[in-house]
Amino acid sequence: MKMTHIKRVLSVILCIVLIAAAALITTGCNNGTETPETTTNPAVETTAPEIKVLGEGENKFSFTVTDIDGNTSEFEIHTDKKIVGEALLDLGLIKGDEGPYGLYVKEANGISADFDKDGTYWAFYIDGEYAMSGVDLTEIEEGKVYSFKVEKG
Numbered sequence: 001m002k003m004t005h006i007k008r009v010l011s012v013i014l015c016i017v018l019i020a021a022a023a024l025i026t027t028g029c030n031n032g033t034e035t036p037e038t039t040t041n042p043a044v045e046t047t048a049p050e051i052k053v054l055g056e057g058e059n060k061f062s063f064t065v066t067d068i069d070g071n072t073s074e075f076e077i078h079t080d081k082k083i084v085g086e087a088l089l090d091l092g093l094i095k096g097d098e099g100p101y102g103l104y105v106k107e108a109n110g111i112s113a114d115f116d117k118d119g120t121y122w123a124f125y126i127d128g129e130y131a132m133s134g135v136d137l138t139e140i141e142e143g144k145v146y147s148f149k150v151e152k153g
Contacts, residue, residue, distance in 0.1 A: 054091050055079045059140045063088065065109040066149040068120060073109050084146050085136035094122075094135070094148070103136040108148040115153055123151045 052073070057080035065073045079087035085103055088094040096105040105122040106112060113120040124131040124138075125147040131138065138146070 050074070051076055053078070054093070055087065057081070059087070060142055061087075061140050062145040063093065064145065064147040065093075065111065066147065067111050068113075068150040068152075079140070082139055083136065084138045084140055085134070087140065088135065102134040105135060105148065111150070113150045119153045120150050121153055122148045124148055 053076045055078040057078045059077075059079050059081065061077050061084070063075040063077050063084075065075075075093070077087055077091065077093075079090065081087040081090060085094070089103075093109055094105050095107040096103045098104075105124070106114065108122050113122050115121045124135050126138065127145055128147075135146075135148075
């Protein structure tokens with residue numbers, strides 16, 4: 001019976017030592033400070049895109065171009081023109097052909113979209129909403145963001 005009592009006491013002591021050792025090892029691994037795990041994905045860019053300032057004049061507006069892959073170029077346009085299309089044509093940011101419905105934009109910021117070739121075209125947006133007028137008829141309003149995005153038809 002004495003041997004059973006000694007085994008029980010040794011078991012309890014051994015359990016206490018193991019628990020204390022586990023606690024010390026856990027605390028010792030991070031010196032008592034918690035450091036959150038962080039992962040970095042090199043494919044995700046965390047910096048804001050550069051905004052290019054172009055032109056001179058009293059009227060000012062924001063202009064963005066988004067290509068088929070979702071890459072965006074941002075511009076701050078300064079001009080004395082009154083129409084968005086005139087300002088963008090003057091700065092060489094858009095190119096196109098005059099058609100029965102106005103200016104048909106085929107290129108924005110040097111990027112082509114050819115509906116006949118691959119079914120893509122430049123869609124014109126004002127403050128993120130599909131524009132109800134063409135770029136060649138849209139009057140500049142300060143504070144508005146005008147955009148061209150490549151879309152597939």
